[in-house]
Amino acid sequence: MGTPLGDFIRAKRDSIQPESLGLPERGRRRSPGLRRSDLAVRADISVEYLTRIEQGRDRNPSVAVVNALADALGLAPSERAHLRYLAKITGGECKAHPGPVPPRREVREPVLATLRLLExxxxxxxxxxxxxxxxxxxxxxxxxxxxLLEPAVPNLTRYVFTDPRARALFPDWERVADERAFDLWLGPAVENTEWFTARLAPEAGPEFTERLHRPLVPGRGVLALDHPAGHGLRYDREVLELTADAQQIVVFHPADEATAQAMRRFHTPRTEEPTGAAPATAALRAIS
Incomplete structure (x- = not known):
């Protein structure tokens, strides 16, 4: 039985053309991508050890081995971070942990104050x-x-996979869906991710569950929206990590002048402060 770490390494290896790493073409192969032996040589480990990692028979490679594999595969920074995360959760799979619990949704006051500054x-x-x-x-x-904001506790992942309006809103729905499913790999805790996916999977169906088993990191570019009001909007996104809270602030910047003009029409100057999501709990209060 494989592991998330082994699945990622194998999938990444299969996606790499040898010539892109300066390796000679060796004729037709039964399977695509980089040979296991070539990756082992580049990472300075044995083929047998690499096989054990890919097949899930070795779940605790050292930090040095994980870094060597990242170098050998030519991983981008986001992929390196994901590889380290997979190594961490794969090594902990055999350890007992409490049953799934609902994720925390409290936002600290300093974070809300930061959001106010973005108005x-x-x-x-x-x-x-x-x-x-x-x-x-x-x-x-x-x-x-x-x-998107209609539910008592709005959730973008659930919206993307279960609300038909999401497919109309996101012209690049497939890419957005890949992003949302991938982010569950990076959830605040394995237990929280299990808690969410156990409830979403029956509702969202195979388009969601199949993506949970795609180990490659999706590309993230400009976010396009086909707004119901008739505007075609395009945004660049900056993500500010709140590591201590396992939360993020996502900031949108118009990617073109047409979007900037549409935003000016959307925005009516107000004196109110930012709002929290609908107050299903005390933590989800309006910011005031």
Missing amino acids: PGMAYVTNRLGDILAHTRAFASVAEGTG
């Missing part, structure tokens, strides 16, 4: 599960009519 910009606070925990007025104005 009148478009931003929200989230966690890796996709809960929208707080947001600016500008974000609410753009989300109006999309259905």
